[in-house]
Amino acid sequence: MFVGENWRSERAAVWSATPPTPVPPPDLWAPGVTQRQRPASDVDERVPELTFHQVRPARTTEDAVVGLAAWRYLINHATPGATLARWLQHRPARPADELAVPDPEQGWANALLDSIQARDRLIAHLHARQVADLAELSRNYTGLREFLPTEVALALGVSEGTASARLCEAEDLTGRLPATFAALDSGRISAAKAGAIRLTTQDTTPDVARRVERDVLPEAPVCTMPQLRDLVATAVIRHDPTGADERHENARGRRRITRRTEPDGTGTLNVFSTMQDIATIHTCLTAIGSAAKTTDDERTPDNRRVDALVDLCAEVLDNGTWRDQPLPSTQRRRPHVQVTVPLTALLDGRPSGQAALLAGYGPITPTQARQIAADATLRRLVCDPQSGTLLDYGRTTYEPPAPLADHVMSRDQTCVLPGCRQPAHRSELDHIDPFRPGQPTGGHTSDTNLGIECKHHHRGKDGGGFTLTRTDDGYRWTTPLGRTYNRPNTRLWQPPLETRSPAADPTDPDPPPY
Numbered sequence: 001m002f003v004g005e006n007w008r009s010e011r012a013a014v015w016s017a018t019p020p021t022p023v024p025p026p027d028l029w030a031p032g033v034t035q036r037q038r039p040a041s042d043v044d045e046r047v048p049e050l051t052f053h054q055v056r057p058a059r060t061t062e063d064a065v066v067g068l069a070a071w072r073y074l075i076n077h078a079t080p081g082a083t084l085a086r087w088l089q090h091r092p093a094r095p096a097d098e099l100a101v102p103d104p105e106q107g108w109a110n111a112l113l114d115s116i117q118a119r120d121r122l123i124a125h126l127h128a129r130q131v132a133d134l135a136e137l138s139r140n141y142t143g144l145r146e147f148l149p150t151e152v153a154l155a156l157g158v159s160e161g162t163a164s165a166r167l168c169e170a171e172d173l174t175g176r177l178p179a180t181f182a183a184l185d186s187g188r189i190s191a192a193k194a195g196a197i198r199l200t201t202q203d204t205t206p207d208v209a210r211r212v213e214r215d216v217l218p219e220a221p222v223c224t225m226p227q228l229r230d231l232v233a234t235a236v237i238r239h240d241p242t243g244a245d246e247r248h249e250n251a252r253g254r255r256r257i258t259r260r261t262e263p264d265g266t267g268t269l270n271v272f273s274t275m276q277d278i279a280t281i282h283t284c285l286t287a288i289g290s291a292a293k294t295t296d297d298e299r300t301p302d303n304r305r306v307d308a309l310v311d312l313c314a315e316v317l318d319n320g321t322w323r324d325q326p327l328p329s330t331q332r333r334r335p336h337v338q339v340t341v342p343l344t345a346l347l348d349g350r351p352s353g354q355a356a357l358l359a360g361y362g363p364i365t366p367t368q369a370r371q372i373a374a375d376a377t378l379r380r381l382v383c384d385p386q387s388g389t390l391l392d393y394g395r396t397t398y399e400p401p402a403p404l405a406d407h408v409m410s411r412d413q414t415c416v417l418p419g420c421r422q423p424a425h426r427s428e429l430d431h432i433d434p435f436r437p438g439q440p441t442g443g444h445t446s447d448t449n450l451g452i453e454c455k456h457h458h459r460g461k462d463g464g465g466f467t468l469t470r471t472d473d474g475y476r477w478t479t480p481l482g483r484t485y486n487r488p489n490t491r492l493w494q495p496p497l498e499t500r501s502p503a504a505d506p507t508d509p510d511p512p513p514y
């Protein structure tokens, strides 16, 4: 049987026949090793012996038992870092069946679980080191501070919202929450738990935040996430009973609606506001949904609430007014939804595997696109099924805009900074090479010199240290740090897979070390 599971009490795990005999870990080490009585976190030189166990499969029962037990001891005691990463790479092989190892399945399963726990600690440590790097970058960025999230987002391939959140996290953890950072760095808590402590204390004073840390960190490693959130909230109230109203007011100032793309052509809209606002919205949607219910209605109450919200918004868009005021038009258009559909998908009702594109959101199925295209308030784009280029940008369904602006907006679809999904109708048309009226130099007002940029990235180009050039197949941005990123032209439609070159071999020849 497998005994001695309590690593925290410094006992070693060992396969042993009943009755179990706990043995001090150094005695479990491979024959010939003389480094006795040293803490495992301080024994980098033991790694060659550990490698020895892995390279040469255990030939005796004792070797198998001792090797695996020693490895478990080491990974459970190592400080997260390079040494732990190397040990994790050198896990001993599963003991061979012919060896008379007692309870081999249980022993091996325990070794795997130890490995999973150790990797969790290592991931937390690496996250903390990355947080420290971000905080240092934040102090050393040479461009305009406003565009640091853009620089980080381009480098990491994440949205600017995510980049901003990670920069905030870095500044918080290395600034006002030093004990939480230390717990993350040592692998005692995960990044998610550090995040829960950070978010719940974000409106408290530094002094309250540190007292909350002191209260919750001892229990945090063994708490579940909901338990930890409750613990932190309770500690915040205990240490700052009078700040509740102020914090509520601050939180109210952050009320917002965010949206997220989900699988299967769906999405999520999140509303963050006060509980009374949320109750108003929910009550109203429930009432409209109930009023719309018919006797043979198969929709769930949740379905009806969503439909009620969509109906409310669609009605306002259809009318083009709100409380007798016309809706503001941007780029000479009312707010609208743009969908790009392969021509064949509109002609043929059968599923073809071709994806349509909802501008600013992502790919959808042609069936869903047909449903959208049937709506008179929406604008339909039709593409050549061979080349994917625009054939007809549907001016018949909309008020006639300036043809050139219309063409550029239809071509680019969104802001042309890589990763930015701000739709063209909420962005700005920019002369890439600036237009200089009355002068012989300067850019033309032509489709090759016009691009779509959201307000934020337009500012980045005009004074924020970013440069934008047109290339043969799209756009090239250079950031304030001198890094370049290409944004290919928007492909309005992907040709069927069989006409494209085969994908690269997905096998990674150089997998990460851990």
Ligand SMILES: [Zn+2]
Residues within 6 Å of the ligand: 415, 416, 417, 420, 421, 422, 453, 454, 455, 456, 457
């Ligand atoms: Zn943008």
